[in-house]
Amino acid sequence: xxxxxxxxxxxxxxxxxxxxxxxxxxxxxxxxxxxxxxxxxxxxxxx
Amino acid sequence: xxxxxxxxxxxxxxxxxxxxxxxxxxxxxxxxxxxxxxxxxxxxxxxxxxxxxxxxxxxxxxxxxxxxxxxxxxxxxxxxxxxxxxxxxxxxxxxxxxxxxxxxxxxxxxxxxxxxxxxxxxxxxxxxxxxxxxxxxxxxxxxxxxxxxxxxxxxxxxxxxxxxxxxxxxxxxxxxxxxxxxxxxxxxxxxxxxxxxxxxxxxxxxxxxxxxxxxxxxxxxxxxxxxxxxxxxxxxxxxxxxxxxxxxxxxxxxxxxxxxxxxxxxxxxxxxxxxxxxxxxxxxxxxxxxxxxxxxxxxxxxxxxxxxxxxxxxxxxxxxxxxxxxxxxxxxxxxxxxxxxxxxxxxxxxxxxxxxxxxxxxxxxxxxxxxxxxxxxxxxxxxxxxxxxxxx
Numbered sequence: 492x493x494x495x496x497x498x499x500x501x502x503x504x505x506x507x508x509x510x511x512x513x514x515x516x517x518x519x520x521x522x523x524x525x526x527x528x529x530x531x532x533x534x535x536x537x538x
Numbered sequence: 539x540x541x542x543x544x545x546x547x548x549x550x551x552x553x554x555x556x557x558x559x560x561x562x563x564x565x566x567x568x569x570x571x572x573x574x575x576x577x578x579x580x581x582x583x584x585x586x587x588x589x590x591x592x593x594x595x596x597x598x599x600x601x602x603x604x605x606x607x608x609x610x611x612x613x614x615x616x617x618x619x620x621x622x623x624x625x626x627x628x629x630x631x632x633x634x635x636x637x638x639x640x641x642x643x644x645x646x647x648x649x650x651x652x653x654x655x656x657x658x659x660x661x662x663x664x665x666x667x668x669x670x671x672x673x674x675x676x677x678x679x680x681x682x683x684x685x686x687x688x689x690x691x692x693x694x695x696x697x698x699x700x701x702x703x704x705x706x707x708x709x710x711x712x713x714x715x716x717x718x719x720x721x722x723x724x725x726x727x728x729x730x731x732x733x734x735x736x737x738x739x740x741x742x743x744x745x746x747x748x749x750x751x752x753x754x755x756x757x758x759x760x761x762x763x764x765x766x767x768x769x770x771x772x773x774x775x776x777x778x779x780x781x782x783x784x785x786x787x788x789x790x791x792x793x794x795x796x797x798x799x800x801x802x803x804x805x806x807x808x809x810x811x812x813x814x815x816x817x818x819x820x821x822x823x824x825x826x827x828x829x830x831x832x833x834x835x836x837x838x839x840x841x842x843x844x845x846x847x848x849x850x851x852x853x854x855x856x857x858x859x860x861x862x863x864x865x866x867x868x869x870x871x872x873x874x875x876x877x878x879x880x881x882x883x884x885x886x887x888x889x890x891x892x893x894x895x896x897x898x899x900x901x902x903x904x905x906x907x908x909x910x911x912x913x914x915x916x917x918x919x920x921x922x923x924x925x926x927x928x929x930x
Binding site: 492493494495496497524527528529530531532533534535536537538 | 622631651662663664666668669672673677694695727728729737738739765766769770774
């Protein structure tokens with residue numbers, strides 16, 4: 492998506508080089524799930 | 539021991555009901571026509587004798603309300619319908635699009651969040667435009683400074699998911715308790731891109747003028763909305779052929795065929811095609827009368843589910859019945875005006891037309907919104923008739 496209000500994990504990670512690769516596996520599902528929940532919420536506001 | 543037997547019975551019942559839908563969705567003949575009535579939350583609240591506003595604001599009352607419907611109305615899917623219009627987050631946001639009336643019904647006034655001169659902005663980045671332009675117009679509490687907006691948004695986000703997960707928990711508990719099918723209901727909601735642009739972005743009045751005044755922009759806006767609609771139609775887990783994105787179809791019957799062909803159909807078809815390609819079936823609520831577009835519906839991916847409101851069931855069966863999955867058509871008005879026998883005869887008539895060859899499950903032509911809009915005895919009699927007589 493061409494937007495500044497939704498980021499994939501790869502986009503987020505590029506902005507956060509401090510992320511510990513060892514933790515990435517457990518971070519991704521948590522962090523991305525909130526991104527997806529926010530997207531779903533925003534869309535439901537217009538449906 | 540008795541408890542264990544009851545658990546096994548419920549498990550067996552759930553498996554049997556789930557199998558009915560699996561067979562229908564697989565294009566096989568099921569043991570019996572499965573039943574999926576659309577009893578809304580408003581119906582359930584009124585039927586339980588509760589106040590509409592009280593229950594919608596207090597989900598602690600939900601289980602009692604839903605349970606009464608589960609006890610009294612036969613269904614293969616959980617008849618406890620999810621409340622899509624929970625008032626809590628709408629109130630926190632100062633919503634203009636969904637407002638609770640004095641009777642407790644959530645009303646949907648005609649609103650628009652996008653001005654005609656903003657089409658280019660929407661086309662360039664629909665999600666940015668939604669966040670920056672459209673939401674603050676429709677949700678008055680967001681029309682404020684960034685810090686206040688962030689606080690309002692955080693509260694509404696939390697309220698929305700708190701209410702959603704509470705309701706899902708209650709529904710899940712009752713699904714287990716009453717042995718309902720684990721599939722066959724509504725999983726996700728998305729929209730045809732034209733409907734998305736029409737419904738709350740430009741409004742009914744705005745879009746009908748736009749297709750004459752700015753046809754190229756409307757076309758481009760539908761294309762721009764398409765990726766959002768595809769994303770919204772996908773679950774956050776691997777899709778299965780038994781799940782579905784629910785797509786209620788709104789505007790097509792209200793526009794001219796040549797406008798349908800240019801503005802509505804192309805991105806709607808791409809949406810359903812793309813979801814199917816990703817493994818996610820679509821369940822369409824074919825609102826109003828789509829008979830003039832029936833050949834278009836045939837072109838959608840095999841096993842697309844279509845819940846019809848009005849139209850000719852014979853024509854639908856003949857044209858779509860070997861490729862797609864059909865439901866609906868039963869007029870809920872008859873449940874109010876007809877005798878018990880007339881209501882049962884209508885169910886029999888529809889089953890005789892739609893059930894042969896499978897690919898059909900029983901449903902009404904629309905959700906039953908209020909308990910007094912039907913004769914409850916007629917409703918129960920029809921559901922009972924289908925459960926006991928619609929065997930293959």
